[in-house]
Amino acid sequence: MARAGNLGERRIIEIIWEQLERDPRMSVPFGDDVSATRYRGKNLVVLNTDMLVGKTDIPPMMSYRAAARKAIVMNVSDFAAKGIKPIGIITSLGIPRNMTRKDIVQIGRGLNSGAREYNTYVLGGDTNETEDLIISITVFGLAREGSLMLRNGATPGDILATTGDFGLTSAGLKILIEKLHVPPEIRRKILESVLKPHARLREGIALAKTGAITASIDSSDGLAWCLHEIGKASNVGFTIENLPIAREAYEFAKKHNLDPLELGFYGGEEYELVFTVKPKQWKDVRTVLKEIGGNAIRIGRAIEKEGLFLLRNGRSVKIEEKGFEHFG
Amino acid sequence: MARAGNLGERRIIEIIWEQLERDPRMSVPFGDDVSATRYRGKNLVVLNTDMLVGKTDIPPMMSYRAAARKAIVMNVSDFAAKGIKPIGIITSLGIPRNMTRKDIVQIGRGLNSGAREYNTYVLGGDTNETEDLIISITVFGLAREGSLMLRNGATPGDILATTGDFGLTSAGLKILIEKLHVPPEIRRKILESVLKPHARLREGIALAKTGAITASIDSSDGLAWCLHEIGKASNVGFTIENLPIAREAYEFAKKHNLDPLELGFYGGEEYELVFTVKPKQWKDVRTVLKEIGGNAIRIGRAIEKEGLFLLRNGRSVKIEEKGFEHFG
Numbered sequence: 001m002a003r004a005g006n007l008g009e010r011r012i013i014e015i016i017w018e019q020l021e022r023d024p025r026m027s028v029p030f031g032d033d034v035s036a037t038r039y040r041g042k043n044l045v046v047l048n049t050d051m052l053v054g055k056t057d058i059p060p061m062m063s064y065r066a067a068a069r070k071a072i073v074m075n076v077s078d079f080a081a082k083g084i085k086p087i088g089i090i091t092s093l094g095i096p097r098n099m100t101r102k103d104i105v106q107i108g109r110g111l112n113s114g115a116r117e118y119n120t121y122v123l124g125g126d127t128n129e130t131e132d133l134i135i136s137i138t139v140f141g142l143a144r145e146g147s148l149m150l151r152n153g154a155t156p157g158d159i160l161a162t163t164g165d166f167g168l169t170s171a172g173l174k175i176l177i178e179k180l181h182v183p184p185e186i187r188r189k190i191l192e193s194v195l196k197p198h199a200r201l202r203e204g205i206a207l208a209k210t211g212a213i214t215a216s217i218d219s220s221d222g223l224a225w226c227l228h229e230i231g232k233a234s235n236v237g238f239t240i241e242n243l244p245i246a247r248e249a250y251e252f253a254k255k256h257n258l259d260p261l262e263l264g265f266y267g268g269e270e271y272e273l274v275f276t277v278k279p280k281q282w283k284d285v286r287t288v289l290k291e292i293g294g295n296a297i298r299i300g301r302a303i304e305k306e307g308l309f310l311l312r313n314g315r316s317v318k319i320e321e322k323g324f325e326h327f328g
Numbered sequence: 329m330a331r332a333g334n335l336g337e338r339r340i341i342e343i344i345w346e347q348l349e350r351d352p353r354m355s356v357p358f359g360d361d362v363s364a365t366r367y368r369g370k371n372l373v374v375l376n377t378d379m380l381v382g383k384t385d386i387p388p389m390m391s392y393r394a395a396a397r398k399a400i401v402m403n404v405s406d407f408a409a410k411g412i413k414p415i416g417i418i419t420s421l422g423i424p425r426n427m428t429r430k431d432i433v434q435i436g437r438g439l440n441s442g443a444r445e446y447n448t449y450v451l452g453g454d455t456n457e458t459e460d461l462i463i464s465i466t467v468f469g470l471a472r473e474g475s476l477m478l479r480n481g482a483t484p485g486d487i488l489a490t491t492g493d494f495g496l497t498s499a500g501l502k503i504l505i506e507k508l509h510v511p512p513e514i515r516r517k518i519l520e521s522v523l524k525p526h527a528r529l530r531e532g533i534a535l536a537k538t539g540a541i542t543a544s545i546d547s548s549d550g551l552a553w554c555l556h557e558i559g560k561a562s563n564v565g566f567t568i569e570n571l572p573i574a575r576e577a578y579e580f581a582k583k584h585n586l587d588p589l590e591l592g593f594y595g596g597e598e599y600e601l602v603f604t605v606k607p608k609q610w611k612d613v614r615t616v617l618k619e620i621g622g623n624a625i626r627i628g629r630a631i632e633k634e635g636l637f638l639l640r641n642g643r644s645v646k647i648e649e650k651g652f653e654h655f656g
Contacts, residue, residue, distance in 0.1 A: 004432065004457070005425035012423055012432055012455045019436025023416065023449035035452030037416045039470060045373065049466055051420040051456045088351065088365045092379040092464045095340055097333030104332065104340055108347025121351035124363030127340045128379045129332070136420045136464035138377055142367060 010323075029233070032151050033078040033217065042145040047138060048078045054096075054133035059176045059194060064103050064133075065110035066195050071135040072114025074220060077199035077271040079139055081218040082148045083208020085201075086120045086139045094130030107135070118201050149208050149216035149275065154234035158214050158276035160300040163200045163289070166223055166264035166272065167249025168193035173269070180256055186248040193246075193270070200273045203294040207273070210288055212281030219272045224265040225323035226274050227308050234276075237307045239316065240300040261310070265319060276302050338651075357561070360479050361406040361545065370473040375466060376406045382424075382461035387504045387522060392431050392461075393438035394523050399463040400442025402548060405527035405599040407467055409546040410476045411536020413529075414448045414467045422458030435463070446529050477536050477544035477603065482562035486542050486604035486630040489613070491528045491623055494551055494592035494600065495577025496521035501597070508584055514576040521574075521598070528601045531622040535601070538616055540609030547600045552593040553651035554602050555636050562604075565635045567644065568628040589638070593647060604630050 004012060017030055025038040028046075036044045052058070052071035062070070072089060079086050091111060095104065115122045120139075172194035174180045175187070182190060200218075207213050215234050217226045227238050245253075245260045253260040277285050282298070289296045303309075308319040332340060345358055353366040356374075364372045380386070380399035390398070400417060407414050419439060423432065443450045448467075500522035502508045503515070510518060528546070535541050543562050545554045555566050573581075573588045581588040605613050610626070617624040631637075636647040 002429040003425060004423045004427040007429065007432070009455050009457070012421075013453075015429065015432050016421070016436040016439070016453075016455070019433060020440045020450050021444060023451055026449070026451055028452075030452065035416070035418050037449075037451055039415060045415065045468060045470070047416070047418050047451070047466070047468065049418045049420040049452075049464070050454045051422060051462070051464060053422060053456050053458055055459070056457060087367065087373065088363070088375070090363050090375050090377045090466065092377040092466075093340075093344070094379060094381060094462060095332045097331060099332040101330040101335060101343065104335075104343045105347060108344040111344070112348045116349060121354070121365075122348050123351055123354055123365055123375070124356075124358065125341075125344075126378045127337050127344070128381050129337065129384060130379075130381050130462065131383070131459045134379070134422060134458065134462055134464075136377070136379060136462075138375065138418065138420075138466040140373060140375065140468060142373070 027145055028148060028150065029152060033081050034084065036148065038145060044143045044145055046084050046141045046143050048075050049136065049138040050075050052135040059173060061176055062195050063106060065106040068107040068110025068135055069114040070197060071137050072111060073197050073199050073271065075137045075139045076118045076201055077218045077220060079141060080199045080201040080204030081216050081273055083204045084141045084143050084148060085205055086118055087141045088120055088123045089115050090123055090138050091125035092136040093125065093127040094134030095127055096131060096133060097129060118199065147208060149213045151215050151217055151230045151233035154215035154230055154236050154276040154302045156236055156302050156304040157279060158302040159279055159282050159298055160238055160276055160302060161296050161298050162272050162274050163203045163295055164272040165244045165246035166267055166270065167245045167260060169270040170263035170267040171249045171252040182252060183255065186251055189248045190252060197269065197271050199271050202292050203289055204273055206288050206292050207275060207285065210281065210285055212278050212285050214276045214278060216273060216275040219270045219274050220268065221323045222266050222268045223274065224308060224319055224321050228321035231306065236302040237305045237309065238300055239303055239309045239311055241311050242299050244297050244299065266322065355473055356476060356478065357480060361409050362412065364476065366473060372471045372473055374412050374469045374471050376403050377464065377466040378403050380463040387501060389504055390523050391434060393434040396435040396438025396463055397442040398525060399465050400439060401525050401527050401599065403465045403467045404446045404529055405546045405548060407469060408527045408529040408532030409544050409601055411532045412469045412471050412476060413533055414446060415469045416448055416451045417443050418451055418466050419453035420464040421453065421455040422462030423455055424459060424461060425457060446527065475536060477541045479543050479545055479558045479561035482543035482558055482564050482604040482630045484564055484630050484632040485607060487607055487610050487626055488566055488604055488628040488630060489624050489626050490600050490602050491531045492600045493572045493574035494595055494598065495573045495588060497598040498591035498595040499577045499580040510580060511583070514579055517576045518580060525597065525599050527599050530620050531617055532601055534616050534620050535603060535613065538609065538613050540606050540613050542604045542606060544601060544603040547598045547602050548596065549651045550594050550596045551602065552636060552647055552649050556649035559634065564630040565633045565637065566628055567631055567637045567639055569639050570627050572625050572627065594650065
């Protein structure tokens with residue numbers, strides 16, 4: 001008999017989903033980053049929920065405060081990927097018996113900073129006793145039907161772009177978990193990418209307004225996996241012409257004889273937006289992001305052929321589309 | 329240093345709450361059964377989240393399917409107590425590694441039946457690996473400001489009423505956990521109260537429409553505790569003139585030499601609505617609930633003096649306001 005440990009998280013979601021009747025007012029396909037349902041005509045309530053689990057989501061050196069903040073960031077990042085402004089947050093906590101009053105205060109402060117950074121509030125919630133720390137977050141917002149950037153609209157020829165560099169969180173987790181050594185001058189930048197991640201909410205909202213984005217996702221499960229996901233939803237593949245690796249990740253890779261592309265493709269806990277753009281509007285999109293202090297980096301193209309391919313020295317190499325595995 | 333195990337769930341919520349900045353658009357006081365925030369004038373988004381934890385919330389003999397259904401019922405019950413129709417549900421699951429595919433299917437089916445019984449749907453969610461089963465549910469709805477039945481409006485003289493009898497879940501948990509014997513003719517009714525509870529959603533929505541309800545709560549933490557809660561929020565006390573005990577709970581108590589009132593006051597996992605009514609509108613309220621096939625049972629009065637008092641043989645006896653403690 002198949003056990004949860006072998007099925008994996010993605011298959012478990014599918015099994016649950018197969019048991020559920022469909023809301024006829026549902027307006028975001030199953031498996032996209034957020035859920036949404038229509039009310040009064042074309043108005044949508046948009047929701048996202050995700051759980052931070054002590055054992056698998058809190059790396060060594062991350063404080064409770066940073067963990068609670070991250071629980072909010074990872075949920076807000078899904079709203080960012082869809083271009084939706086969060087209105088409010090509620091939380092359901094599972095607190096182990098031996099946690100101290102001081103730890104609980106830190107969790108409260110982390111929740112508050114996470115919410116306030118994205119100009120929203122934690123409105124309420126509930127707490128329970130659990131074996132391991134659980135921070136379950138729900139973010140909600142309102143939108144008009146058709147305004148969300150979904151995963152499923154990319155067509156061959158679309159430009160593939162991202163809001164930033166890759167590789168820092170891979171390097172960071174190798175330092176924190178595998179205890180790899182890191183030169184002091186690049187240590188802070190790398191560790192901060194893991195301990196204090198940021199959701200690209202301003203970028204996401206600006207991108208949605210352009211009307212030029214055909215598909216969008218965040219890179220929280222790693223770049224290769226998120227390309228697999230939008231590829232599958234849109235029925236396209238991708239060629240990567242230029243994978244931007246953060247300078248610090250590149251130096252870290254060189255020092256440890258690691259492949260920087262490996263760090264870039266198979267990171268995780270990383271919250272860049274990855275999106276496809278109608279080629280004619282590419283220049284506008286770049287300008288819009290530049291105006292708000294952001295970045296649109298062109299990394300490749302959507303193609304007809306399924307799969308992920310890297311152009312390297314004029315040759316096309318197939319990239320394995322595996323996902324980021326949680327630590328712990 | 330104080331530990332979570334000694335602080336208790338209610339104090340932990342307060343500590344978290346003390347760290348949070350307040351949303352100026354928040355329109356339900358902290359600690360009430362749901363959270364709500366204003367948008368566009370006087371419209372509210374209403375949310376509730378609560379977590380079912382395997383160890384503390386699933387009694388022996390409860391299947392995974394029944395547990396998942398119950399996770400929805402306990403959340404819908406909070407909406408019932410406020411008189412709000414749920415629009416949709418999302419869920420964040422924590423699944424232990426050794427859970428089988430069949431168990432996961434049962435969880436999906438239980439979620440679906442819970443949602444469909446209250447004419448709503450599970451729209452999406454997320455899953456994670458956890459040590460113990462966690463079913464975190466968020467229910468959302470929309471309402472107009474001022475339409476919610478809060479906890480804080482009871483005034484001395486108001487009639488105290490409930491939608492049903494008490495004592496069944498206390499008896500049921502004693503059978504399931506303490507393994508007390510139960511005659512077969514009352515066993516089924518008692519066990520069903522624990523294994524297949526129902527939220528009084530139709531009643532709650534009908535009550536809210538009367539405009540006669542000054543305070544409302546559900547009895548999920550036990551009758552004595554929920555009276556303590558609305559008493560504290562409304563700054564009143566209560567006298568109980570008549571505590572309706574279910575026949576089966578009464579028989580069970582007699583057989584085991586237990587006090588039926590003890591079963592009635594200190595139950596839990598029980599989802600009757602407990603509410604206060606302006607005396608002039610009491611008859612209307614009874615009629616409204618009768619029309620939808622429900623019940624409004626008058627059990628006492630709100631009084632000026634703080635605390636909970638039972639009128640028994642012409643004497644007023646103080647009732648201890650302790651709460652239901654989770655098992656496990």
